[in-house]
Amino acid sequence: MTQTAPPTAPAPAAPDHRPSPARRALRALAILACLPYISLKVVWVAGGELGIPAGSALLERREMMVIANSVSVIADVLVMVLALLLTQAWGRRFPAWLLALPMWAATGLLTPIMTGYPAQLAVALLTGDEQAAAPREPFLDDWVFGVVYSGFILQGLALGTLFVLYARDRWGGLWRGRLGELSARTSGPGARALALAGAVAALVPAVLHLLWAAGSTTGLSARRIAERDADFYVLEAERLGFLALAVVLTLFLVLRRPAGLRVRTTLALAWTASAAVGCWGAYMSLVALLPEPDPSKHVPGLVQLSYAGDMITGFLLAACVALFLRRRSAGA
Numbered sequence: 001m002t003q004t005a006p007p008t009a010p011a012p013a014a015p016d017h018r019p020s021p022a023r024r025a026l027r028a029l030a031i032l033a034c035l036p037y038i039s040l041k042v043v044w045v046a047g048g049e050l051g052i053p054a055g056s057a058l059l060e061r062r063e064m065m066v067i068a069n070s071v072s073v074i075a076d077v078l079v080m081v082l083a084l085l086l087t088q089a090w091g092r093r094f095p096a097w098l099l100a101l102p103m104w105a106a107t108g109l110l111t112p113i114m115t116g117y118p119a120q121l122a123v124a125l126l127t128g129d130e131q132a133a134a135p136r137e138p139f140l141d142d143w144v145f146g147v148v149y150s151g152f153i154l155q156g157l158a159l160g161t162l163f164v165l166y167a168r169d170r171w172g173g174l175w176r177g178r179l180g181e182l183s184a185r186t187s188g189p190g191a192r193a194l195a196l197a198g199a200v201a202a203l204v205p206a207v208l209h210l211l212w213a214a215g216s217t218t219g220l221s222a223r224r225i226a227e228r229d230a231d232f233y234v235l236e237a238e239r240l241g242f243l244a245l246a247v248v249l250t251l252f253l254v255l256r257r258p259a260g261l262r263v264r265t266t267l268a269l270a271w272t273a274s275a276a277v278g279c280w281g282a283y284m285s286l287v288a289l290l291p292e293p294d295p296s297k298h299v300p301g302l303v304q305l306s307y308a309g310d311m312i313t314g315f316l317l318a319a320c321v322a323l324f325l326r327r328r329s330a331g332a
Contacts, residue, residue: 019087023165026158030083033154034076036147041069041076051144058139064290075109078102079155086162092170103163104271104318108279110156111272116238117149123230174328175267179252180259186327187254191320195254198274198316199247205281205309208302209240219302239280243313246273250317253324270321278314281307 019027043050044058045066052058058065082102085091091099211218213236217225249270252261284307288299 023087026162027083027087030158031080033151036151038076041073045069051141086166104275108275111276113152114156119234120231175264179256179261182256191254191323194320195250198313202243202247202313205306206243208306209236212236221300223296242273242276246277246317274314274317277310281310
């Protein structure tokens with residue numbers, strides 16, 4: 001009598017890591033939103049003058065313009081890579097620190113544009129003050145700002161949403177609960193020292209941004225004083241707001257108070273605000289250090305100090321958030 005082998009059970013289906021239609025749509029939006037900016041930069045690198053009016057300062061320093069625009073193209077290509085990474089199966093295995101660093105930088109560079117540009121438009125609409133001070137020298141055609149900044153806002157919305165979904169899937173357990181439920185180990189002496197150092201470093205730039213937002217001319221060049229308009233005050237108020245948010249929310253994390261505040265809310269705001277402060281401070285510091293043959297365009301010392309203070313504050317607070325996450329992950 002022959003025996004037949006028992007039927008084998010079907011192999012379990014491999015987990016489906018294909019992105020949902022919503023994530024695919026967000027990925028496409030993030031990539032498409034990069035194209036206008038990249039196209040403009042490529043035209044400028046190639047020597048074209050699309051969107052640049054005659055007499056623009058950009059045309060005076062061709063070599064510097066080519067270098068800066070080439071770096072900008074690489075940065076926007078990185079946004080495309082991040083959009084792919086956040087929606088592919090291989091992205092789940094990507095080293096956490098190697099993903100967190102460019103995402104923190106992207107958050108820091110895009111968030112101030114996402115909040116500042118609409119605020120500037122709203123103020124101009126309400127006050128009718130499109131340019132209250134003396135006319136500026138030509139720089140870029142008005143349509144360029146609309147196209148580029150609209151693209152940045154779409155990039156930020158799409159990439160930010162993809163990152164939140166990705167982080168929820170991969171590290172969702174790290175931000176569950178409320179601050180009062182956190183272990184004391186997550187906010188040891190190292191984290192508290194970083195948060196305190198960041199708070200101290202924030203004092204000088206915070207005072208300067210407050211003075212300038214309130215109308216003071218302390219430390220400003222004669223050229224900058226003459227060019228102040230509604231946009232200037234909006235940006236100074238925004239920088240002060242991000243500084244305050246970064247310091248306060250990071251202190252909330254390390255002090256674990258208020259006890260009822262959700263970890264995810266506190267962590268998300270501390271991450272975003274520290275990135276906005278640190279990355280824009282670093283960017284503006286770099287711009288201020290570039291050689292400038294026109295003495296009237298030199299960045300005064302107090303303004304450079306505000307940029308450096310922003311950068312140092314943001315980096316210290318970001319290090320505190322990173323240490324919090326590392327300890328939270330180890331505890332989990």
